Amino acid sequence: MKEYNINHLRELEAESIFVIREVAAQFENPVMLFSGGKDSIIMFHLARKAFAPAKVPFAMMHIDTGHNFPETIEFRDMLMEKTGTRIIIRYVQDSIDQGKVTEETGFNASRNKLQTVTLLDGIEDLKVDCAMGGGRRDEEKARAKERFFSHRDEFGQWDPKNQRPELWNLFNGKKHMGEHFRVFPISNWTEMDVWQYIYLENIEIPNLYFSHEREVFQRNGTLLAKSDCIPMRPGEKTEKRIVRFRTIGDATCTGAVESKAHSLEEIIEEVAATRTTERGTRADDKRSEAAMEDRKKEGYF
Amino acid sequence: MSEKTAGYLDMELLRFTTAGSVDDGKSTLIGRLLYDSKAIFEDQMEAIEISSKKRGDEEVDLALLTDGLRAEREQGITIDVAYRYFATPKRKFIIADTPGHIQYTRNMVTGASTANAALILVDARNGVIEQTLRHSYIANLLQIPHLIVCINKMDLVDYSQETYDKIKADYQKNIVDKLNIKDVCFIPISAKLGDNVVDASTKMDWYSGTPLLDLLENIKIVDDRNHGDSRLPVQYVIRPQSDEFHDYRGYAGRVASGVFHPGDKVRVLPSGIETTIEAIDSFTGEQEVAFTPQSVTLRLSDNIDISRGDMIVDANNVPNVGQEFEAMLCWMNERAMMPRGKYTIKHTTNETRCMIRDVKFKVNVDTLDEVADDKLVGLNDIACVSFKAAKPLFFDSYKKNRLTGSFILIDEGTNETVAAGMIL
Ligand SMILES: Nc1nc2c(ncn2[C@@H]2O[C@H](COP(=O)(O)OP(=O)(O)O)[C@@H](O)[C@H]2O)c(=O)[nH]1
Ligand SMILES: [Mg+2]
Numbered sequence A: 001m002k003e004y005n006i007n008h009l010r011e012l013e014a015e016s017i018f019v020i021r022e023v024a025a026q027f028e029n030p031v032m033l034f035s036g037g038k039d040s041i042i043m044f045h046l047a048r049k050a051f052a053p054a055k056v057p058f059a060m061m062h063i064d065t066g067h068n069f070p071e072t073i074e075f076r077d078m079l080m081e082k083t084g085t086r087i088i089i090r091y092v093q094d095s096i097d098q099g100k101v102t103e104e105t106g107f108n109a110s111r112n113k114l115q116t117v118t119l120l121d122g123i124e125d126l127k128v129d130c131a132m133g134g135g136r137r138d139e140e141k142a143r144a145k146e147r148f149f150s151h152r153d154e155f156g157q158w159d160p161k162n163q164r165p166e167l168w169n170l171f172n173g174k175k176h177m178g179e180h181f182r183v184f185p186i187s188n189w190t191e192m193d194v195w196q197y198i199y200l201e202n203i204e205i206p207n208l209y210f211s212h213e214r215e216v217f218q219r220n221g222t223l224l225a226k227s228d229c230i231p232m233r234p235g236e237k238t239e240k241r242i243v244r245f246r247t248i249g250d251a252t253c254t255g256a257v258e259s260k261a262h263s264l265e266e267i268i269e270e271v272a273a274t275r276t277t278e279r280g281t282r283a284d285d286k287r288s289e290a291a292m293e294d295r296k297k298e299g300y301f
Numbered sequence B: 001m002s003e004k005t006a007g008y009l010d011m012e013l014l015r016f017t018t019a020g021s022v023d024d025g026k027s028t029l030i031g032r033l034l035y036d037s038k039a040i041f042e043d044q045m046e047a048i049e050i051s052s053k054k055r056g057d058e059e060v061d062l063a064l065l066t067d068g069l070r071a072e073r074e075q076g077i078t079i080d081v082a083y084r085y086f087a088t089p090k091r092k093f094i095i096a097d098t099p100g101h102i103q104y105t106r107n108m109v110t111g112a113s114t115a116n117a118a119l120i121l122v123d124a125r126n127g128v129i130e131q132t133l134r135h136s137y138i139a140n141l142l143q144i145p146h147l148i149v150c151i152n153k154m155d156l157v158d159y160s161q162e163t164y165d166k167i168k169a170d171y172q173k174n175i176v177d178k179l180n181i182k183d184v185c186f187i188p189i190s191a192k193l194g195d196n197v198v199d200a201s202t203k204m205d206w207y208s209g210t211p212l213l214d215l216l217e218n219i220k221i222v223d224d225r226n227h228g229d230s231r232l233p234v235q236y237v238i239r240p241q242s243d244e245f246h247d248y249r250g251y252a253g254r255v256a257s258g259v260f261h262p263g264d265k266v267r268v269l270p271s272g273i274e275t276t277i278e279a280i281d282s283f284t285g286e287q288e289v290a291f292t293p294q295s296v297t298l299r300l301s302d303n304i305d306i307s308r309g310d311m312i313v314d315a316n317n318v319p320n321v322g323q324e325f326e327a328m329l330c331w332m333n334e335r336a337m338m339p340r341g342k343y344t345i346k347h348t349t350n351e352t353r354c355m356i357r358d359v360k361f362k363v364n365v366d367t368l369d370e371v372a373d374d375k376l377v378g379l380n381d382i383a384c385v386s387f388k389a390a391k392p393l394f395f396d397s398y399k400k401n402r403l404t405g406s407f408i409l410i411d412e413g414t415n416e417t418v419a420a421g422m423i424l
Helices: A008-026 A038-051 A068-082 A091-099 A115-125 A191-201 A264-273 A291-298 B003-008 B027-035 B042-054 B070-075 B102-112 B130-141 B161-179 B212-219
Strands: A028-031 A060-062 A087-091 A129-131 A150-151 A179-183 A210-219 A224-225 A239-245 A257-258 B012-019 B084-087 B091-097 B117-123 B146-152 B184-188 B231-232 B236-238 B250-254 B265-269 B272-281 B286-288 B293-299 B311-314 B320-331 B342-347 B350-364 B369-371 B383-395 B404-411 B416-424
Touching: A008 A129, A008 A179, A008 A191, A008 B012, A008 B236, A008 B250, A008 B293, A028 A038, A038 A068, A038 A191, A060 A091, A060 A291, A087 A091, A087 A115, A091 A115, A115 B350, A191 A264, A224 B293, A239 B042, B012 B027, B012 B102, B012 B130, B027 B084, B027 B091, B027 B117, B027 B212, B084 B130, B091 B102, B091 B212, B102 B130, B102 B320, B117 B130, B130 B146, B130 B320, B146 B161, B146 B212, B161 B184, B184 B212, B231 B250, B342 B383, B342 B416
Parallel strands: A028 A060, A028 A129, A060 A087, A129 A179, B012 B091, B012 B117, B117 B146, B146 B184
Antiparallel strands: A150 A179, A210 A224, A210 A239, A239 A257, B084 B091, B231 B311, B236 B250, B250 B293, B265 B272, B265 B311, B272 B286, B272 B293, B320 B383, B320 B416, B342 B350, B342 B404, B350 B369, B350 B383, B404 B416
């Protein structure tokens, strides 16, 4: 008999496409969260594959903290235009102006936590019944127990002790009025898988991921980019370094790593040799060991 | 492309699950696999070193790597299925770390449903116990193709061959023979110290087999998939609303089993209409073959009315089509099954209502006896149940086909997934 082998990337791809199609079939008004980072870029790529030659049958949604790298926003707009995709943008700044949230102050202030409110408001206003996110289980311990189809109550909260069992490839997206789902199509991918897939499929990504020269400064062992939205402490000094980003999140808490990786191949080899997790470059997770679990329960991505 | 990069692109995926009672060492074993295969990063290691110190432990507890949620960390137990990842140059592994508490049978069933292999842990000091039988039974019920019995904590029995041999013989006699398990192997290990996990032990020369990781890297999994019975449950109908693809109709889905080629004669269920495959579409063009577990889009030669829940199958090899069937059911909810109750059933991409007709017997998972007169099916019970569905389903027996033979039941009031079923 002929052997029908499939490599790990194609198997992950098939699984993710299956999940994305399930969302389109089971929900009336789903959106796909898009941040401009590599995980949301491959998720979007998988969505295009899932419905080709038709267009992706749902909108993208970006929760904009206002603390962006300009390169990310340029990339987002370019990609959406090129593919003719509709994107909904909701601004954390609007939530602040409406008095729904209070901006954190101090040197470690971040809008990362505020995003939750803007996201939940967007979900409610637009009657979104499912938001797909690019979360991966390998990112963090609390995520390791997240389902593909994750039920949220009418307050948008996650109850980790009361999750629905998920068996075979049977996904239960049933809910009551006012509740919604978060679905994570790339749950089973690791950072390495994402990079390999970007390479395999030749997917375009923002140039922030590649090695470049940038003004940075040290804080709590993290290299932060000089930016208008991060006030510097007395004594902190910027200097030019050759860096790249392993994740692109809120500019106030996304750390750069020193790297000479100019190509995808070099990045893959660097990732293979790296000894810290990519979340290790995110200051928001360092706040406490249970930080992510707390944010997730409140309805974070 | 460098040889190294090329290698990363050519790995196979293996999913496995762990089973054992509390404290048999599941979390430690997984921590050890991750640690010794260098899947643990410095910052993760630092975090657990700090946690171990906080708890006053002398050594770093590798179990903390996987015990994720705060409640678990506080109580020191694993309460829900967690997924872990690591890779070697040969394979990428997905581990479903399932807890061993008696009340958590449902978690093991969940982890087992997608697994290619199961690691059954036995504490060398205790040998085969009631729960070993239970875990092996579940692994077998869920048709996990490969069982690996890890006899753990060998360091606490002086790495004794006699102890190992005795446990192995006991397992063979009381479990393998009883359950008729086909593929099983045994390994003496110490998860805590790393003997025979990634590296061969220097303390057990009498063991001639390979370490656990070697085994996991080399189990042949491609033959476990059903490449014989071609079945594609239609998941979504693709109809581009564009001029360029005006008449396009593609049937998207994941191949549940078997193989499809352009030109193949197929039958569409439930209509029974026969047609041929015109093309298999993908993002980048047409492909010559589609096989499980690929997600594809089929185009057919004739214009037939097909929607989600229908199934495209080999014209000469069709599944059962019917409303009545029997299944082994694992109940997963605190609210017991309602006798003659009605539930929503999800089977492949199909969904309908069904009614419980009768409980044929319940399985006493400690003795494997069939109990005929007990009709109350509650949390963690396993029972043989007969059903009637509101419309025909297209199914194979679970033994033949894990994807067209499985289903879940959903409570219509709470929307919770209350049971997992395997069709007989
Ligand atoms: N001596 C020894 N202790 C072990 C071994 N494996 C696990 N343990 C210990 O057994 C206890 C329970 O282990 P854990 O991994 O949490 O078990 P789980 O409940 O199955 O996940 C911990 O104190 C471990 O350190 C082993 O191979 N040898
Ligand atoms: Mg454990």
